[in-house]
Amino acid sequence: MKLNLSKPICFFDLETTGTNIATDRIVELAILKVFPNGNKESKTWLVNPGVPIPEEASAIHGITDEKVAGEPTFRELAREVYQMIQGCDLAGFNSNRFDIPLLAEELLRAGVDFDMKNAVSVDVQTIFHKMEKRTLAAAYQFYCGKELTDAHSATADTQATYEVLLSQLDRYSELTNNVQELAAFSTHNDTVDFAGFIRRDENGEEVFGFGKHKGRSVHEVLEQEPGYFGWMLNADFPLYTKKVLTQIKLSKLNNKLG
Missing domain, CATH: 3.30.420.10 (Ribonuclease H-like superfamily/Ribonuclease H)
Known part of the structure; x- marks a missing residue:
């Protein structure tokens, strides 16, 4: 083979x-x-x-x-x-x-x-x-x-x-x-950040995979609770998770500016 x-x-x-x-x-x-x-x-x-x-x-x-x-x-x-x-x-x-x-x-x-x-x-x-x-x-x-x-x-x-x-x-x-x-x-779940803190739902939208916002849209949470972004960046999450979260936040900002 x-x-x-x-x-x-x-x-x-x-x-x-x-x-x-x-x-x-x-x-x-x-x-x-x-x-x-x-x-x-x-x-x-x-x-x-x-x-x-x-x-x-x-x-x-x-x-x-x-x-x-x-x-x-x-x-x-x-x-x-x-x-x-x-x-x-x-x-x-x-x-x-x-x-x-x-x-x-x-x-x-x-x-x-x-x-x-x-x-x-x-x-x-x-x-x-x-x-x-x-x-x-x-x-x-x-x-x-x-x-x-x-x-x-x-x-x-x-x-x-x-x-x-x-x-x-x-x-x-x-x-x-x-x-x-x-x-x-060979993929268990549709994860966005490897570690599973950010996933995609059945519609392909990024959602949180943990904590109090589990299952909620990342865009929605960051818009309604801006401090959550800063908390994740300063907490002990993997660097790749922080990178993906930042990319999602910037993409939303770019869409607004566009």
Whole structure:
């Protein structure tokens, strides 16, 4: 099975200091870039997060403070990483809910204006859970007949994720070998900001996905309660959420001026 691509797709995996999208940091990043002609390019970086790596995180992925002490920070790597994924669709395992939001935070923190407006993302975990409801190691065994011996190594997890997607396409005739349709199938909700604080309703309008204004139009809330915008910008929300909120506010202002 060859993945049917109209442009390159980057399978990627992160190992991190924890699971908080807004505050945790990347300690390892692996990207497997697959081109429409079938060619592949791969790159793995160890990253100095600039903060101590918790023991519980090191126990999972084996990356310690000592191991990354001499490695570059993400800010130093950001342009190289962005250059590799620019113009590509993205794919990963649980990537829509974790890897992409956290990568977006790191890029924005480093001054790189990351955006997914012209790209889609395929979450192989979502396809797997909808079809079989297992973990990555089980998925690799189930679909590929192989044991994932180096789990929680970003390089091994990335390669396994790519192989699992190819096997899923072989196994399920109802899946279409098209990245746009795979992305749609592997998306849990129509989120605007990755983290789900801003979503689209059945009419395609941006609405809040949390708190006292859950389900209400973002435009309506910002117009009726102007202080809510400032509160969100100053609160501990992901940078990408703040960026999307600002874009929505500016679009409303531009419409009024127009």
